[in-house]
Amino acid sequence: MSAEKVAFFILSGLTLGGGLAILFSVRLMRAVVYLLVSLFGVAGLYILLNAEFLAALQVLIYIGGITILMVFGLMLTGPGQFVNPAESRLKAVAAGVSSLTTAIVLLLIVKKTKWPAGTQALAGDTTAEIGRLLLTDHVFAFEIASVLLLVVLVGVALFVRLARDGGKP
Amino acid sequence: MSELAAVLPGVLEKAGWSVPGGLVPVLAMFICASIVAAAMGLSAAVLVWAERKLAGHFQCRLGPVYVGGKFGWLQSIADGIKLLLKEDIIPADADRPLFRLAPYLVVLGVFLAFIAFPVSEKLMVADLNIGIFFILAVLTLEVFGVILAGWASNNKWALLGAMRAAAQMVSYEIPMGLAILPVVVEAQSLSLKSIVAAQSGGMLRWYVFQPPFFMGVSFLIFFLAGLASLKRAPFDLPEAESELTAGFHTEYSGMRFSFFFMAEYAGMILVSGLAAALYLGGWHGILPGQSGAMWFLLKTAFLVFVMIWLRWTLPRLRIDQVVYVGWKVLTPFVLACVLGQALMAYK
Amino acid sequence: MITLQEYLSVGALLFTVGLLIVLFRQNAISILMGIELMLNAANINFVAFSNALGGLTGQVLAIFVVVAAAAEAAVAIAIIVLLYQNLGTVDVEKARNLNG
Numbered sequence: 011m012s013a014e015k016v017a018f019f020i021l022s023g024l025t026l027g028g029g030l031a032i033l034f035s036v037r038l039m040r041a042v043v044y045l046l047v048s049l050f051g052v053a054g055l056y057i058l059l060n061a062e063f064l065a066a067l068q069v070l071i072y073i074g075g076i077t078i079l080m081v082f083g084l085m086l087t088g089p090g091q092f093v094n095p096a097e098s099r100l101k102a103v104a105a106g107v108s109s110l111t112t113a114i115v116l117l118l119i120v121k122k123t124k125w126p127a128g129t130q131a132l133a134g135d136t137t138a139e140i141g142r143l144l145l146t147d148h149v150f151a152f153e154i155a156s157v158l159l160l161v162v163l164v165g166v167a168l169f170v171r172l173a174r175d176g177g178k179p
Numbered sequence: 180m181s182e183l184a185a186v187l188p189g190v191l192e193k194a195g196w197s198v199p200g201g202l203v204p205v206l207a208m209f210i211c212a213s214i215v216a217a218a219m220g221l222s223a224a225v226l227v228w229a230e231r232k233l234a235g236h237f238q239c240r241l242g243p244v245y246v247g248g249k250f251g252w253l254q255s256i257a258d259g260i261k262l263l264l265k266e267d268i269i270p271a272d273a274d275r276p277l278f279r280l281a282p283y284l285v286v287l288g289v290f291l292a293f294i295a296f297p298v299s300e301k302l303m304v305a306d307l308n309i310g311i312f313f314i315l316a317v318l319t320l321e322v323f324g325v326i327l328a329g330w331a332s333n334n335k336w337a338l339l340g341a342m343r344a345a346a347q348m349v350s351y352e353i354p355m356g357l358a359i360l361p362v363v364v365e366a367q368s369l370s371l372k373s374i375v376a377a378q379s380g381g382m383l384r385w386y387v388f389q390p391p392f393f394m395g396v397s398f399l400i401f402f403l404a405g406l407a408s409l410k411r412a413p414f415d416l417p418e419a420e421s422e423l424t425a426g427f428h429t430e431y432s433g434m435r436f437s438f439f440f441m442a443e444y445a446g447m448i449l450v451s452g453l454a455a456a457l458y459l460g461g462w463h464g465i466l467p468g469q470s471g472a473m474w475f476l477l478k479t480a481f482l483v484f485v486m487i488w489l490r491w492t493l494p495r496l497r498i499d500q501v502v503y504v505g506w507k508v509l510t511p512f513v514l515a516c517v518l519g520q521a522l523m524a525y526k
Numbered sequence: 527m528i529t530l531q532e533y534l535s536v537g538a539l540l541f542t543v544g545l546l547i548v549l550f551r552q553n554a555i556s557i558l559m560g561i562e563l564m565l566n567a568a569n570i571n572f573v574a575f576s577n578a579l580g581g582l583t584g585q586v587l588a589i590f591v592v593v594a595a596a597a598e599a600a601v602a603i604a605i606i607v608l609l610y611q612n613l614g615t616v617d618v619e620k621a622r623n624l625n626g
Binding site for chain 1: 527528530531532533534535536538539540541542543544545546547549550551553555556558559560562563566569570573574576577578579582583585586588589590592593594595596597599600601603604605606607608610611616
C-alpha cells in the first residue's frame with residue numbers, strides 16, 4: 011500500500027468519522043469540534059487531489075469563519091441549548107432508512123457509471139490559473155457571488171437590528 | 180526540507196546507520212518539526228526575558244537581575260521550571276476534553292505557520308506555492324483554540340475574553356489579509372520565496388519604499404492588524420486584567436498556561452518575520468548584494484522590539500475603539516491600497 | 527494511485543452522513559452542520575473531477591460553493607439567533623407558527 015493510499019484512508023476516516031461523531035454527540039460544542047475534524051479531513055483530501063489553494067481556502071473559510079460563527083450562534087442561543095433535544099424513535103428510523111437508501115443509490119451510481127479516463131493530471135502552481143479562470147471564463151458567476159455576499163451583509167445587518175429591537179420590524 | 184531529505188541518506192551512511200529508503204522523507208519531516216518546535220520554545224524563552232528586561236527599563240526599573248548573573252538572562256528558564264512544577268488544575272465544571280484540547284490547537288496554529296517561514300533562501304521548511312495564504316489559513320486555528328479555551332473553562336471572565344478575542348481576531352484578519360494583496364499583486368506570486376527574491380538589490384527595492392507607497396501604507400496596516408490579532412497591547416482587550424482577570428486563559432495553570440504564552444510570543448516572531456519578508460526585503464541587506472539569514476533575523480528582532488515598545492508605552496483601547504479602528508479605518512485604507520496597486524499593475 | 531471512484535464514494539458517504547444529521551437532529555445548529563457537510567461532499571466531487579479530467583473549472587466551482595456556504599452560514603446563524611429570541615428555543619420542531 012502506497013503512502014498516498016494510507017493518507018487517503020486516514021483522511022477519509024477523519025472526514026466520515028467526524029461526521030458520524032456529530033450525529034451521535036449530545037453536547038453541541040463537541041459537535042462543533044467534530045465538525046472541525048471533518049472539515050480538516052476534507053482539506054487534506056483536497057491536498058491529495060492537487061488542490062492546495064482550495065485546501066487553504068477550506069481551512070481559512072470553514073475553520074476561521076463558519077465554525078467560529080457556529081460557536082457564536084451556540085453561545086447566543088442560551089445555556090439550555092448545549093444539549094440536543096431528544097429525538098423521537100419514529101423520526102430516527104425514518105431518517106436512517108432514507109439516508110441508507112440515498113447512500114446505496116449514490117454508491118451504485120458511482121460504481122456502475124463508466125467515468126471518463128483522465129486526460130492529464132494537474133501539476134505545478136495552479137493558483138494563477140484559477141485566478142485567471144475566475145476573472146475570464148467565470149467572471150459572471152464571480153460578480154454574482156459578490157452580489158450575493160453584499161445581499162447577505164445587508165440582510166444580516168437587518169436581522170441584527172431586528173434582534174436588538176426585540177424581534178419586531 | 181527537500182534539501183534535507185536529499186542530504187540525509189549520505190549523512191546516515193557516514194554515521195553507519197541503515198535506514199530504509201522510504202523512511203528518509205519521514206525522518207526529514209521529524210527533524211524539521213523538532214527544529215521548528217525547539218526554535219519556537221527557545222525564542223519564546225528569549226522573548227519573555229527581553230520583554231521583562233525592556234519593560235523594566237521603559238519604566239525606569241531594572242527588570243530581572245538576579246537569576247543567572249548580571250542581566251538576569253536565566254530568568255525565563257526559572258519561569259519555565261516554575262510553570263512545569265505548578266499544579267495543573269482543571270476546574271470541576273469545565274468540559275475536560277475540550278479544556279485540554281484548546282492549548283494544543285492554539286500552539287498548533289502558530290506551529291504550522293512556521294512551515295512556510297522564510298528565514299533565508301535555504302533555511303525554510305518548505306517553499307509552498309501558496310505560502311502566505313497557507314500561513315493566514317492555519318493562523319485561524321488559533322482563534323478556534325482561544326474560543327474553545329474560553330468556553331470550556333466554564334467561567335464568565337474566560338467566556339467574555341474569548342468572545343472579545345474571537346470578535347477582534349476575526350475582524351482584524353480582514354485588513355491583515357488584504358494588506359498582503361498589494362505585495363502579491365506586485366510580486367505576482369503567493370510563494371514567500373519569490374516575494375522576497377523580487378526585492379533583491381538594496382534597500383530601495385524593498386516593497387515598503389516603493390513609490391507611491393501603497394505598500395508602505397499596507398505595511399503599517401499589516402503590522403497594526405497583526406498586533407491586534409496577537410491580542411497584544413494596545414489591543415489586549417481579550418485579556419484585560421483590570422476587567423477580565425486574565426481573559427480566556429483565566430482558568431489555565433502550569434504547562435497549559437505556558438502554551439498560550441508560548442503561542443503569543445511565537446506569534447510575535449511570526450508576524451514580525453512575515454512583515455520583514457513581505458515588505459522589508461526578507462533576507463536581503465541594506466546595500467545591493469548583501470543577503471543572509473542574519474538580515475532577516477535583525478529585521479524581525481527590530482519589529483519585535485517595536486511591539487514590546489508599543490506595549491509598554493500605549494494604554495489599552497476600549498473595545499468599541501478597537502472595532503472602530505478595524506472596520507472603519509484600517510479596512511477602507513487597505514482597500515484603497517489594493518485598488519491603487521492594482522491600477523499600477525494594469526498596463 | 528487513488529481512483530476517481532474512491533473519492534466519489536467518500537463524497538457520497540459524506541453526503542449521506544450530512545443528510546442523516548439534517549433528518550435526525552432537531553436542533554437548528556446541528557442541522558446547519560449537516561448542511562455544511564453535504565456542501566463539502568459536493569465539493570469533494572468537484573475537486574475529484576477537476577483532478578481526474580485535468581481541468582481547473584471544478585476547483586473554481588468549488589470556490590463558489592465555499593462562498594455560498596459562508597453566506598448561508600451567516601444568514602442561518604442570524605435566523606437561529608432571532609428564532610431563539612422569539613421562541614426561546616432552537617428546536618426546529620417547535621417553530622410551527624406558519625404551519626397552519
